[in-house]
């Protein structure tokens with residue numbers, strides 16, 4: 001993986017990375033479509049074990065992203081939060097604060113009801129907080145749940 005040029009902005013503290021991921025509201029998946037990029041914003045959920053992140057997304061059963069994930073089995077991702085413009089009297093001195101996480105990894109469409117339920121629970125935990133959610137079988141059958149295992153993950157903050 002290519003190294004970050006601005007090492008002073010790279011975040012490696014696992015707790016800080018987790019906080020930033022938890023604060024992000026939307027994750028953009030980057031998919032390859034015949035040599036061209038296709039970027040699609042999605043709500044997401046995640047689990048983390050010893051610094052390894054697994055991201056979950058839900059979707060209708062069909063569509064461009066589903067075709068591309070099925071085809072490539074890989075997705076890149078980006079999420080950010082805290083974007084804020086810092087103005088200045090000089091145009092070139094304008095800057096922006098942000099907190100951002102990027103990476104990529106194998107992406108799969110989950111098949112069993114058990115796997116889908118676990119993915120949807122992670123999404124609900126992220127968007128609605130801890131709780132017990134019920135997912136009925138019919139809904140599980142027609143919902144596509146995507147799992148992305150982040151093999152690459154970097155975090156950059158402009159304070």
Ligand SMILES: Cc1cc2nc3c(=O)[nH]c(=O)nc-3n(C[C@H](O)[C@H](O)[C@H](O)COP(=O)(O)OP(=O)(O)OC[C@H]3O[C@@H](n4cnc5c(N)ncnc54)[C@H](O)[C@@H]3O)c2cc1C
Nearest residue numbers: 025026040041042043044057058059060062063064065066
């Ligand atoms: C903040 C946010 C959160 C979202 N969360 C979810 C989610 O959790 N699950 C989910 O399934 N969808 C979500 N969406 C919608 C998502 O971005 C896609 O529109 C949707 O998933 C369909 O994607 P697809 O690849 O199947 O597109 P298709 O329906 O196959 O679309 C084909 C074409 O439509 C156009 N298109 C598709 N989506 C968009 C878009 N968002 N904006 C502009 N043009 C578009 C593109 O040109 C694309 O090539 C979210 C959108 C936003 C903005």
